[in-house]
Amino acid sequence: MSRVDDLRGTLAAVDRSRAALYAVLFAMVAFYLAPLESGLATSIKTEAGFRATTPYAPPPLGEFTLAAWQVAFDRLSQGLINSLLMAIPATVLSALLGSLSAYGLTNLDWRGQTGVLVLFVAGVFLPYQSVLVPLRQFWSAVDLPSLIPLGFVGSYEGLITLSLTHAAYGIPICTVLFRSYYATLDEEMIEAARLDGASAATIYRRIVLPLSVPIFAVTLIYQFTQVWNDLLFAIVLVTDPSNQVVTVALNQLQGSFVNQYNLQMAGAFVAALPTLVVYVLFGEQFAKGVAGES
């Protein structure tokens, strides 16, 4: 490590202008944060305030208000709850199924597994448009309340439908993420357990699953963000307004408060808050999930 650092140090010394490097780095920071910064600044201004000042400037004296955040939160709170109710089960389900299938396709050795794997990997790249019409047909033919005779199913039908859909379409990417991790597990350790007579299920439960904590973290974080952020499935599958998720609610808020940019920006932040918190806390895991997609 120190050798690498030495070499990097040498390179750095030879570099003609270290200052220029940092100037570019900070310019890029400004570029990536500008939309968020001006959004945040706008969200705490009054309407007169954001019309009179430049977007990135902090609110002038007397034009500071949290009213927009208040309205946005009131408008979106049901959506936030619905999104959580929908996204958490979907995420957990697809991560579990992804872990199982990755184990069956990676650590257990059998002919033809590459063929099955290809079908999973190709599923990662599916444009959802190419399944939307059948999906709508499928769910309109399925009568969830009579399939699952539990009291709450009727009033949450849209959310359950959406959650199951996300869980199913999340399996391919979760499998890919888990597979890349399981391929690095110590082959000899698993083989030794196998020779000791452990069944595939025992090996999974006792060895593979306990070692999977880091990749579960990566997958859960990445997949939660994906499911939370989706709009397309939500507008196609959820018709009941009480089951509306936050992305749909935000889109409607944007449509009904044209030109009230402070309100739109506050709404955008409220809807993004859970994913932002997850990203700030688990940025490393998110980056791994993103990189694993390729």
Next chain:
Amino acid sequence: MLGGLFGRSERDPDDAESDGEQRSRPGGEQRLRTDGGATASASAGTDASILTRLRRSEFVESIPFWGPPAVLVGIFVYGAVAWNLVISLIGWDGLGQPEYTDFSLAAYEQLLVDPSFTSAFWNTLILLLVFTVLSLAVGLLLAILIDRGIRFENTFRTIYLLPMSLSFVVTAIFWAWMYNPRIGLINTALRGVGLDVLTTAWLSNPDVKLFAIIFALMWQFSGYCMVVYLAGLRAIPRDQYEAARIDGASTLRVYLRVIIPQLGASTMSAAVVLMVFALKAFDFLFVLFGVNPGQSADILSVMMYRVAFDRLQWSYGAAVATVLFAMALSVIGPYLYAQYRRGEL
């Protein structure tokens, strides 16, 4: 478990003879291995038949793990794609239920003469190409900058990747504000530096609309490219930089001649993800424009939604969806094949 039905020959003490590792263990340990409760039914045959049985039992044992997920993927992905293809052939529209009786290619014939399909198709290709190249270039630049042994590397990386964690609904709202013609940041900044001539209504001027969308999407995805390239850069041994430097090559030349040519695999995998994304990009445009982005910015994924879910021309929408699927397949097919050939699947 199913595996128990077949027994496991590798447990049979006789079989242990054929396995060096097992033989080296103390005999007592073998008697302890009785967790599964299954008894070995068959005694040892030749090595080859043991191997066959072992393989077979691993296959059978593996089914409960990948089987159920595979069934779900089979139904929701491949079943739905096939169903979509069928729907595109039956001429179904309106509020009624589909009738699977008459099949024809009418929807596809309609595509060929529909000017809105033509423009959406070309816009999709432009988006796909420009967005991919631009994001890759910016991502590569970021990765190289980050890889120069800078301080606060993690902080820079976190900031550059941040947009990727946001919903398109959120980023579309941000960018609509950025692009606001009167008081948005872009035009304000342009006026600030005396470039008033460049100010325009970015999201309604048909000449720049598509580019404005591409630019905002690049903002969101270049961090992803950075992550992929950074992993590629980190895999290149450091002494290659050093060797090139000793040869007297400039930093720029080192990157152009030595480093970047080795990033082919990173470029390919990132490009595939970007291109497929460009094919399915919907949320961002839908939030900005609803179902009608206008001819200059209409793309196939938005057209598919508009035709099917707004106009209820289900079969026609399914036909557009089939085209999208075929385009995605033509991107990922060669990629998966190349991965397979390199043994990376």
